[in-house]
C-alpha cells in the first residue's frame with residue numbers, strides 16, 4: 001500500500017502517530033488528546049466562577065479560527081451576571097417544557113434517537129438515551145407515541161424536565177452568546193454560508209479549549225425551538241439590528257464526579273471510516289487498514305519491549 005493510501009483507524013492512530021512517519025521525532029499528541037477528549041457536557045458544573053483569564057482565553061482562541069477574507073464575522077457576549085443567567089435559565093426551562101409538552105421535540109428529532117446499545121452500534125450515529133426518568137422506562141421505544149406523550153403530560157414530566165433544565169442553566173457560572181455580523185451573515189448567499197463555516201470553527205476552538213481548562217460546555221438550545229423565547233433572549237442581551245443571535249452555550253468547570261440529569265444520553269459512537277470517507281470518487285468508500293497495518297511496526301514493538 002502506498003504511503004498516501006494509509007488510513008488511520010482509531011486503534012492504530014496512536015501507534016502510527018508516535019512512530020517513524022515524523023522522522024522518529026514522534027508527534028506531540030496534546031492536540032490529538034484534546035480532540036479525542038472533547039465532549040458535550042449534559043450534567044451540572046461546579047458553582048465556581050470561571051476566572052477572567054480563562055474567559056479571555058476562550059474568546060481569544062475563538063478569534064484564532066479561520067474566516068472568509070479574515071472577516072471575523074463572529075461576536076460573543078460573555079454572560080456572568082447572575083440575574084441575566086437566571087432569566088436565561090427561565091427561558092431555557094420553559095421552552096423545554098413547551099417543546100416536550102406539545103411533542104415538537106420528539107417529532108423534530110426522532111430520527112436521531114437510539115434506545116439500545118445494539119441500535120447505536122448498528123447505526124453508529126445519533127444519541128442513545130441510556131437514562132430516562134423511571135416513569136418513562138417501561139415505555140422506552142414507545143416513549144414518543146401519542147399515548148406515551150399523553151401519559152407524560154398527565155404526570156407532569158415536561159414540567160419536571162424543564163425545571164431540571166432550568167436548574168442546570170441557572171447553576172452554570174458562565175453563558176456565552178454567539179452572534180454573527182449581518183453585513184457578512186447574509187442567508188442564501190455564499191457569504192452567509194462562509195460566516196456559518198467560520199463561526200463553527202471559532203466555536204470548535206472554544207470547545208477544545210474548555211477541554212484544556214478542565215471545563216465543560218453545552219448548547220442552550222431549547223429557546224431556539226420557540227421563536228418568542230429566542231426574541232426575549234435577544235432583548236435581554238440588547239442584540240442590535242446589525243447582529244444575528246446564533247447560539248447560546250453554558251460553560252463551567254467540571255466536577256470530579258459527574259452527575260447525570262434525569263433524561264440523558266451518550267453520543268460517543270462514531271461512524272466507521274468507510275461510512276463517511278471515500279477515495280478519489282464518491283463511488284469508492286475508503287477501506288479500513290488491514291490488521292497488520294494496524295499493528296505498530298517492528299521497530300516500535302522492539303522499542304516498547306514487545
Ligand SMILES: Cc1cc2nc3c(=O)[nH]c(=O)nc-3n(C[C@H](O)[C@H](O)[C@H](O)COP(=O)(O)O)c2cc1C
Pocket residue numbers: 038039040041042126127218219220221222267268
Ligand atoms: C450544530 C450543533 C447543534 C447542537 N445542539 C445541541 C443541543 O441542542 N443540545 C445539546 O446538548 N447538544 C447539542 N449539540 C452537541 C451534540 O449533541 C454533540 O456534539 C453530539 O451528540 C456528539 O457528542 P459529543 O459532543 O459529546 O462528542 C449540538 C452540536 C452541534 C454541532
